[in-house]
Amino acid sequence: AQSVTQLDSHVSVSEGTPVLLRCNYSSSYSPSLFWYVQHPNKGLQLLLKYTSAATLVKGINGFEAEFKKSETSFHLTKPSAHMSDAAEYFCVVGPFQKLVFGTGTRLLVSP
Amino acid sequence: DVKVTQSSRYLVKRTGEKVFLECVQDMDHENMFWYRQDPGLGLRLIYFSYDVKMKEKGDIPEGYSVSREKKERFSLILESASTNQTSMYLCASRLNRGLANTEAFFGQGTRLTVV
Numbered sequence: 001a002q003s004v005t006q007l008d009s010h011v012s013v014s015e016g017t018p019v020l021l022r023c024n025y026s027s028s029y030s031p032s033l034f035w036y037v038q039h040p041n042k043g044l045q046l047l048l049k050y051t052s053a054a055t056l057v058k059g060i061n062g063f064e065a066e067f068k069k070s071e072t073s074f075h076l077t078k079p080s081a082h083m084s085d086a087a088e089y090f091c092v093v094g095p096f097q098k099l100v101f102g103t104g105t106r107l108l109v110s111p
Numbered sequence: 112d113v114k115v116t117q118s119s120r121y122l123v124k125r126t127g128e129k130v131f132l133e134c135v136q137d138m139d140h141e142n143m144f145w146y147r148q149d150p151g152l153g154l155r156l157i158y159f160s161y162d163v164k165m166k167e168k169g170d171i172p173e174g175y176s177v178s179r180e181k182k183e184r185f186s187l188i189l190e191s192a193s194t195n196q197t198s199m200y201l202c203a204s205r206l207n208r209g210l211a212n213t214e215a216f217f218g219q220g221t222r223l224t225v226v
Contacts, residue, residue: 009151032213033212034212034214043201043218043220044201044203044217049214050212052212090153098144098156098159098169099203099205099215100156101146101153101154101155103151103152104151104153
């Protein structure tokens with residue numbers, strides 16, 4: 001069975017400060033892991049995916065995530081937040097056809 | 112550019128109506144999905160299909176059915192709409208490469224209101 005837990009429902013940061021969105025997963029198999037972003041009234045866009053080639057994954061818009069098998073975590077980070085990063089972020093696990101979504105973390109960015 | 116298209120962005124239907132949500136993808140993907148998105152609950156899988164005429168129940172299939180007569184099209188059917196089915200519905204498609212890390216592509220969503 002697979003599951004994913006996003007540890008924070010809301011994260012607030014100031015523009016220019018680092019972003020950390022936390023995700024823990026559970027999977028009976030070697031997991032496929034993804035982060036998606038959803039801006040208001042928009043569809044979901046892929047930020048990055050873990051391919052097992054490297055534990056540190058770089059995505060779009062300066063985001064990164066680090067796969068830590070020992071901690072079953074896949075936290076999303078960005079060194080410096082921008083106002084345009086305000087959105088909802090979903091951590092996703094799924095080695096087979098189905099993808100299992102976390103409940104989402106809403107990122108708020110203040111000036 | 113890859114594309115998943117949902118037929119409507121907004122729908123308002125009456126309780127008891129039969130409702131059809133249509134989704135088309137142009138990527139020749141084997142797998143297609145219907146999710147429901149509600150605040151605080153993330154995306155929950157209703158049904159998915161891994162081939163034409165093939166379907167599997169997801170986590171919340173009650174009150175829904177699906178149809179996949181052609182590879183590119185996946186329809187979600189609400190047999191008798193109820194107010195608790197008011198939600199955002201998202202369609203997705205994904206290439207089937209076994210255990211490989213292929214991502215899903217999403218449509219823009221259909222916001223359904225049942226009154």
